Amino acid sequence: MALRITQRDVGSVTILDLTGKLAGEAGDTLAERIDDLIDTGRTRLILNLGGVAFIDSAALGGLLSKRAVVMKAGGQLRLLNLSERVWDLMVTTKLELVFDTFNSEAAALEGFASR
Amino acid sequence: MSATGEVGERLTNRTDARPARVLLVEEDANDVGRVKAILEQARASFTVMAVAGASVAAKELVARSYDLILLGLARSAIRDGDGFESIRRLGQSAPLIVLSGLDDEDIAVKAMQRGAQDYLVKDRLTVDLLARSIRYARERHRLLAEQSKRLAHELKIAAFVQQSFLPGSVPDVPGHDIGAHLHTSGQVGGDFYDFIDLPPDRVAIAVGDASGKGIPGAILMAETQGILRAEAATCETPVELVSTINRALLRDHDQDRFVTLFYGVLAIPTGRFTFVNAGHPRALLLDGAGESTLVSTGPPLRLFADAAWEERTVTLGAGARLVIYSDGVTEAHDRTDEFFDLAGVRAVMTERLDRPAVQLAKDICHAAEEFESESSDPGDDKTVVVVRALGS
Numbered sequence: 001m002a003l004r005i006t007q008r009d010v011g012s013v014t015i016l017d018l019t020g021k022l023a024g025e026a027g028d029t030l031a032e033r034i035d036d037l038i039d040t041g042r043t044r045l046i047l048n049l050g051g052v053a054f055i056d057s058a059a060l061g062g063l064l065s066k067r068a069v070v071m072k073a074g075g076q077l078r079l080l081n082l083s084e085r086v087w088d089l090m091v092t093t094k095l096e097l098v099f100d101t102f103n104s105e106a107a108a109l110e111g112f113a114s115r
Numbered sequence: 116m117s118a119t120g121e122v123g124e125r126l127t128n129r130t131d132a133r134p135a136r137v138l139l140v141e142e143d144a145n146d147v148g149r150v151k152a153i154l155e156q157a158r159a160s161f162t163v164m165a166v167a168g169a170s171v172a173a174k175e176l177v178a179r180s181y182d183l184i185l186l187g188l189a190r191s192a193i194r195d196g197d198g199f200e201s202i203r204r205l206g207q208s209a210p211l212i213v214l215s216g217l218d219d220e221d222i223a224v225k226a227m228q229r230g231a232q233d234y235l236v237k238d239r240l241t242v243d244l245l246a247r248s249i250r251y252a253r254e255r256h257r258l259l260a261e262q263s264k265r266l267a268h269e270l271k272i273a274a275f276v277q278q279s280f281l282p283g284s285v286p287d288v289p290g291h292d293i294g295a296h297l298h299t300s301g302q303v304g305g306d307f308y309d310f311i312d313l314p315p316d317r318v319a320i321a322v323g324d325a326s327g328k329g330i331p332g333a334i335l336m337a338e339t340q341g342i343l344r345a346e347a348a349t350c351e352t353p354v355e356l357v358s359t360i361n362r363a364l365l366r367d368h369d370q371d372r373f374v375t376l377f378y379g380v381l382a383i384p385t386g387r388f389t390f391v392n393a394g395h396p397r398a399l400l401l402d403g404a405g406e407s408t409l410v411s412t413g414p415p416l417r418l419f420a421d422a423a424w425e426e427r428t429v430t431l432g433a434g435a436r437l438v439i440y441s442d443g444v445t446e447a448h449d450r451t452d453e454f455f456d457l458a459g460v461r462a463v464m465t466e467r468l469d470r471p472a473v474q475l476a477k478d479i480c481h482a483a484e485e486f487e488s489e490s491s492d493p494g495d496d497k498t499v500v501v502v503r504a505l506g507s
Contacts, residue, residue: 021492023492024328024492024493053452054448054452054454056446056495057324057326057373057375057442058326058327058328058372060326061326061327061370061373062371064370064371065370065371085454091411092395092396092397092410093375093394093411093414094394094411094414
């Protein structure tokens with residue numbers, strides 16, 4: 001169930017590269033990590049889901065909730081490199097209309113830069 | 116009577132006057148001698164078995180029961196997490212106190228976080244300190260065991276109550292064979308299914324999944340199913356019912372939990388099945404035309420006040436098989452992270468097409484459980500409802 005989180009800062013944007021399954025306690029771990037980033041004023045966030053095989057419904061709910069917190073703090077939470085399975089989950093739950101999703105890091109960063 | 120004597124006496128009383136059996140896991144012979152000497156001073160209330168190393172300790176814990184484990188950390192192989200874990204697991208009926216070196220306090224604190232009752236620095240041990248720590252550790256351990264027993268009892272009752280929410284029987288629908296099976300991964304879960312008679316000639320079929328496992332999922336599931344049962348008969352259409360449930364659930368305040376729901380109404384004489392799929396996995400329909408899937412027609416419930424759902428209608432002609440399931444089935448995965456998926460559901464259905472609906476539902480659940488049996492991840496709740504339209 002382990003989820004590995006690696007942080008990269010690109011200017012004012014923080015990218016979290018995630019590897020593993022975003023399920024069970026891993027969802028809480030990621031939520032805490034996002035809270036820590038918000039506390040330190042980093043609210044331009046990209047979650048790179050390229051290494052995430054699967055997201056469970058509790059973790060998906062957690063992402064939605066953190067998206068709202070980040071937006072309230074004046075930032076954005078973007079999703080990058082969704083696998084086919086994760087994209088299918090987004091389509092099924094219609095959350096592809098809610099989250100900003102990107103297929104390339106450059107595109108995800110570019111959107112932030114133009115703000 | 117000295118303070119030490121009082122402590123020793125209380126310990127003796129608590130264990131029916133027999134000496135408390137202590138397993139001392141310590142590699143340093145000097146430390147073994149010192150701890151034994153200190154325990155002896157606390158009156159003859161203890162019998163001490165000293166062993167060196169985690170593997171010997173593990174064997175000892177398998178062979179005999181102990182009232183207390185004193186675990187020395189310094190210069191020990193027990194520094195590694197596995198050694199500690201095996202001792203804690205094998206000796207879980209006994210409180211564990213860590214005896215650390217001066218430079219091991221961070222390890223000792225971690226040990227506390229993983230279930231040790233206390234830690235003491237070896238170089239600062241005194242009779243009073245050790246005796247008091249033992250007394251408190253045993254008392255805390257006893258209270259924790261009681262709490263744990265009470266919690267297990269309450270969970271058992273909760274599981275029984277939740278089981279009673281499920282329909283006692285599947286509806287007897289002319290021309291159709293309907294079956295259902297639900298498997299919770301823990302004692303209670305967030306999945307549910309329901310059948311509601313809508314006289315004179317319709318029956319509603321619901322399969323839902325509240326996000327979150329265990330008690331939070333179970334409470335949300337109960338809330339959703341309660342609203343569904345109360346409102347199903349008064350709502351004209353599936354969309355109206357789903358919207359009504361959504362509005363009711365949004366009165367709660369937390370934002371991060373939701374419910375996926377597949378809700379359809381079967382018109383018995385015509386076989387027309389009108390459904391809303393609120394963020395739920397696609398249902399599988401096998402009939403004379405081949406295979407089709409009944410995909411999501413709107414978001415899950417309890418997320419958006421302005422959500423809208425589309426209603427779709429399919430006809431279950433003679434010989435059609437409809438399978439509605441929760442994501443615990445398709446997301447069952449094995450050790451190599453291969454998923455059971457829709458392909459797994461399809462495989463069971465194709466192989467056993469003519470079995471009774473309830474048997475098909477069970478077969479699909481069991482196949483998914485079997486598929487994930489060697490995965491290290493805990494599985495999710497699994498629900499399958501099968502509707503067979505019988506030939507005329």
